[in-house]
Amino acid sequence: MDQRSDAGHPTVGAWTKRCYLAGRALMDSTLRPYDLGSTQWYVLWHLAHVGPTVQRDLGRALELERATLSGIVATLVRKGLVRQTSSGDDQRQRLLTLTAAGETLWRELPDLSFIHDAAFGGIDEAELATTIRVLQTATGRLNNLLRKE
Amino acid sequence: MDQRSDAGHPTVGAWTKRCYLAGRALMDSTLRPYDLGSTQWYVLWHLAHVGPTVQRDLGRALELERATLSGIVATLVRKGLVRQTSSGDDQRQRLLTLTAAGETLWRELPDLSFIHDAAFGGIDEAELATTIRVLQTATGRLNNLLRKE
DNA sequence: CGAATATCGCTAGGTAGCGAACGAATTATG
DNA sequence: CATAATTCGTTCGCTACCTAGCGATATTCG
Structure with missing residues (x-):
């Protein structure tokens, strides 16, 4: 979505x-040396910090469609970093856990918070707040239009 | 890239x-009824408004890698909406032109500017300017880091 | 209870993005 | 001028997003 105006500004x-x-x-x-994608990193992050999680809840936390997460989890399982077990409560649910290899890899991974800091660090707090408010407003409006279709 | 903080705010x-x-x-x-993707729409937009364009220039205008545009153009050619001819000057270059079918379809397509208006219309000009400046700054910093790798 | 409905995860098929590597063509350089 | 370096577009293989639809399981409701 480029949404550049006709005039080009x-x-x-x-x-x-x-x-x-x-x-x-x-x-x-940054993650290429570890053969990991950005969203795969977020899955590992969540499992490492929050602990074993049902796939459905992980999808809500990362704001991903079920099908999207399904594919990403499949990749991580194939790599041996994540284990899928059936959750006791609900036979449909799948509980995700880091494997030993997953935990080992996670410890080797660099801290990625430097990216957000590098991008937005040092910028005036009020301007950041304005930016968030504008983006939040626009997102809400767009999602409203989407739902009405 | 969620880049949500640890605290979740x-x-x-x-x-x-x-x-x-x-x-x-x-x-x-919006484009689904026309079986068209968003970036495909931008290609048609450019060819309809600017006229026949060399693929390389179109890639620069839309800020897409050669490989990305190559695939999108291939799709549009397969659909019979765009024609690829070899440019006279440089035998490597490919000139892109709308076919008759492409021009016909373009006339039927809805105006998509309502999306940008709906998202950002009515928001204070100064806040929009701040938002652009913040995003521009962040993008510049990120691209600097990328180049240094 | 039994039937309709909703939810979970998967598969299939699509768009959009990237990097790497390649052939062909062009341009720069020694 | 000949060789080296670059550029253009393609192909390959990958991540990450989506919708639609399916089977299995849960839940709701008549």
């Missing part, structure tokens, strides 16, 4: 895309 | 992702 939409893709690119390139 | 990065994805989702769902 920069729009909020265009910068939103650029910024999102640049951040993801830096995450990806 | 919203970060600029998280909202950047949400906003970008919400905008693209609305574009995609």
Whole structure:
């Protein structure tokens, strides 16, 4: 979504895309030596910090569709980093746990918080708050339109 | 790239992702009846407004890698909407032109500018300017880090 | 209780993005 | 001029997002 105006001057939409893709690119390139994608990293992060999690809850936490997470988990299982066991309560649910290999790899991984700091560190707090409010407003409006279709 | 903080409160990065994805989702769902993706729409837009364009220049205008655009153009060619001819000057270059079918389809397509208006319309100009500046700064920093790797 | 409904995870098929590597063509350089 | 370096577009293989639809399980409700 470039959303650049006809005149070619920069729009909020265009910068939103650029910024999102640049951040993801830096995450990806940092994680490339570990053969890990950015969203795979978030799954490991969650399992390492929160502990074993039912797939459904993980999907809600990371704001991913079931199908999307399903594929990412399959990759991590194939790599031997995550284990899927059937949860006792609900036979449909799958409980996700880090394997020993997953825990070992997690300890080797670099801290990725430097990316957010590098991007937004030192910027005036009020301006950051404004940015969040604008993006939040726009997102809400877009999701409203989406739901009405 | 969620980039949500450990505490879980919203970060600029998280909202950047949400906003970008919400905008693209609305574009995609608007274009679904025409069996067209958002970036395909941008290619048609450019060819309809600017005229026949060398693939390389189109890639720069839309800020897409050669490989990415290559695939998108292939799809549009397969659909019979765009024609690829070899440019006279440089035998490597490929000139892109709308076919008759492409021009016909373009005339039927809805105006998508309502999306940007719906998202950011009515928001204080100064706040929008701040948002752009923050995102622009962050993007620049991220790209700097990327280049240094 | 039994039937309709909802939810969980998976598969299939699609778009959009990337890097790496390659052939062909062009440009720069020794 | 000949060779080296670059550029253009393609292909390959990957991540990450989506919708639609399926089977199995839970839940709700008549």
